[in-house]
Amino acid sequence: MAIGEIFLGSFFQVLFDKLASMGVDYVQQEGISITLLHKCKGMLEIINAVLDDAEDKQLNGERLAKLWLDDVRDLAYDMEDLLDEVEIEATQAKSKAESSTSRGQVKRKFPFFSRPCSLVSKTKLQEITGKFEEILKKKALLSLKENVVDRSHYTNKRLPSTSLPEPQFFGREKEEAEILKLLTVEAKNANSPLSIVSIVGMGGVGKTALAQWLYNDARVSSCFERRAWVCVSDVFDVLDITKTILRSVTGEPCENKDLNELQVKLKDNLSRKKFLVVLDNVWKVKYGEWTSLLKPFEAGAKGSKIIITTRNNPIVSITRASPYPLKELSLDDCTSLLAHHALGARNFERHRALETIGKKIAEKCRGLPLAVKMLGGLLRNRENPDEWEAILNNKI
CATH class of the missing domain: 3.40.50.300 (P-loop containing nucleotide triphosphate hydrolases)
Structure with a gap:
């Protein structure tokens, strides 16, 4: 399994969870088109179904597949940013409503959503929908197939598992x-x-x-x-x-x-x-x-x-x-796991100069221990902060 696939799969799961957690009232009171949001979710599911085939084509050297995956990754970031923005606005509106109520002011029917969604958010959703449509058009041109799993033709695939455990096990x-x-x-x-x-x-x-x-x-x-x-x-x-x-x-x-x-x-x-x-x-x-x-x-x-x-x-x-x-690992456990694979230690106590960067790298792994292990392997026995910064800032 390639690192890129791990991150995209994680991203998509995060987006699905966030979309599922947003009720109809929540979305409508924020002034967001429920139809557009459903459309985005449907297109997201279509893209998710062809990720394996796109990853296969990229690993076979098809440049257009790599560019398509880059576009998908950027779109996932945009979508997450939008959903985060909506959540922040809703939280701020809820806080203001509760503050007004505590001062004896009249409570509205929908106090949590008394402030409409910003024009910026609405515009962003329209832009994201347009990007989804473009990506789906390119998907057709690449002839990507759904739920394809055929990794026998390249060597960069995940090793078969054995019953023997990892030498160190964090969290869980x-x-x-x-x-x-x-x-x-x-x-x-x-x-x-x-x-x-x-x-x-x-x-x-x-x-x-x-x-x-x-x-x-x-x-x-x-x-x-x-x-x-x-x-x-x-x-x-x-x-x-x-x-x-x-x-x-x-x-x-x-x-x-x-x-x-x-x-x-x-x-x-x-x-x-x-x-x-x-x-x-x-x-x-x-x-x-x-x-x-x-x-x-x-x-x-x-x-x-x-x-x-x-x-x-x-x-x-x-x-x-x-x-x-099975949910994602906590950030603390990911940080310990990164220290183990990169430095052969349980934490960063003896490598304080790398601790802040290490936590940021662990955070980018989004709770996925396999991603942490792969990045830790790239940093194995490297103690130059510049090398850690390079991994942190890598577009992967």
């Missing part, structure tokens, strides 16, 4: 404790059926890292007689996934390509055994593929668990998993 204490409880309490319940927990979140937010720590936690491993880790990635191949699980369970090589024989053998090895299977980085799965994969698992003991990590909510519905949404 609350999330780890909550999912740990889900795994261990039900695992000890003799009447608990096979259940599925799905860690859901945007790319780069740390789903895999959290799953790795849970998988290797002594309290978790002591609850399960059989464990297996599978990096699923782009293609949900039932045969390959079954072979990987069987190898983990038996500790033996598995070259057999007959799905029936593999599943019968896996069923025998899981029979009456409590197991934990992690399916990491699941991009897409069809219902038929999912039910086929599950067949051997029915023989396992009560309390068995499957953990899925995914960025796609439809997978939660198909697998009937209990969703656990």
Whole structure:
């Protein structure tokens, strides 16, 4: 996964969240056209659906795709600035209204929105809508396709995950404790059926890292007689996934390509055994593929668990998993993570000259640990503030 894709995906999620948080009354009382805002949201969803294909084309050296992604990034900044401006105006209006009420003045029906949205905001929204339309026209010229995930043809792709955890893990204490409880309490319940927990979140937010720590936690491993880790990635191949699980369970090589024989053998090895299977980085799965994969698992003991990590909510519905949404890391945790990867330290206590710049870089990562790790790698063992400033000011 490229750094640019991480940031754009993060940006788009932030924008979707902000748009969702704005109720109809909120928008209308601010004097904003609800129709225009809905139009922007619809166009944003169309652009978001083709980001993967645009990223592929850019990594293949297509200059027009890079320019298109630059335009999308700039538009995302503009949209966020506008939404921030509207929120600030609404907050100021609310504060003034509450202040007037406390002095005994008459409270209006809509005190929070007594001041209409500035002409600047209205003009900006019209400009942004025009930019959206231009970007969509260019999208058609580039023949970008929706929800395309085909990264086999270039080498700059994310490495397959393993079950081994990162040497240092920052934040996530609350999330780890909550999912740990889900795994261990039900695992000890003799009447608990096979259940599925799905860690859901945007790319780069740390789903895999959290799953790795849970998988290797002594309290978790002591609850399960059989464990297996599978990096699923782009293609949900039932045969390959079954072979990987069987190898983990038996500790033996598995070259057999007959799905029936593999599943019968896996069923025998899981029979009456409590197991934990992690399916990491699941991009897409069809219902038929999912039910086929599950067949051997029915023989396992009560309390068995499957953990899925995914960025796609439809997978939660198909697998009937209990969703656990994973949010961004706090700024403090991102700063500590940056110090670890860049300086080999837990904080900036011994590098005060870099602390302010480091916090600004961490803030630009928008709570995404994978982005922090990548930028920390670029700054590895570099202690010249000018080099840190260069990374901070880079358009990425």
